[in-house]
Amino acid sequence: MTIGSQKDIDGLTEIGKIVALTISEMKRCARIGMTTKELDDIGERFLNNRGAVSAPKTTRNFPGNTCISINREIAHGIPGNRKIQPGDLINIDVSAELRGYFADSGHSFQMHPYNSSLTRLCNYTHNTMMKVISSLKHGVKLNEIGRIIQTEAEKGGYKVIKNLCSHGIGKSLHEAPEILPVYNKHDKRVLKEGMVITIEPFLSTGADYVVEQSDGWTLCLPDSGFAAQHEHTIIITKNQPLILTVA
Secondary structure (H helix, E strand, O other), X not given: OEOOOHHHHHHHHHHHXXXXXXXXXXXXXXXXXXXXXXXXXXXXXXXXXXXXXXXXXXXXXXXXXXXXXXXXXXXXXXXXXXXXXXXXXXXXEEEEEXXXXXXXXXXXXXXXXXXXXXXXXXXXXXHHHHHHHHOOOOOOEOXXXXXXXXXXXXXXXXXXXXXXXXXEOOOOOOEEEEEOXXXXXXXXXXXXXXXXXEEOOEEEOOOOOOEEOOOOOOEEOOOOOOEEEOEEEEEOOOOOOEEOOOO
């Protein structure tokens, strides 16, 4: 999607804020012993009370309203009877739609008691995302996104999960362009003012790829490593990008 009017900006800003507030509410309510289905129900009620609907559920028939991935589950975790345990690494990913506009955001965090290495992984991944975002504007090559993610991961002692990408968004959940998380010197595409995209690095302490599980959705590392993800939806401008998924 490319922004065509102030109406587009207002619509994206509204759904972006709702998505961000949904994640904040779910994180606030997460408790030891709660099932991921109970946490997902909180997200569903929060979205519905604001007139929004789950994008993966309505457009992809995902068996939940939000994606809740725990420990070695990295993405697309299906809410169910699994109970949250002390020290769990949790990723909440919320994608939602309101009046034809879509936004997508994700957040990785740990339940108490905290493990310093997992806390660092979450914080470092968030900082990597923000470093990418702060570098983007009209005219920047799209492969700069992958270059920064790859460079920062190596600096931090992490690997980049290569088969999960950032992407376009706005009028549907996943749009062009697909944005690789590693540097591709052959990619000549350039960011343009008004483009709406996600930035979502996945950094790993183990493998650099994820494997789909037998449920057809859940993505896990094939080894004993951990991974974190943070994601914002942004609009490219002539200067600093506009981050939509903020409360």
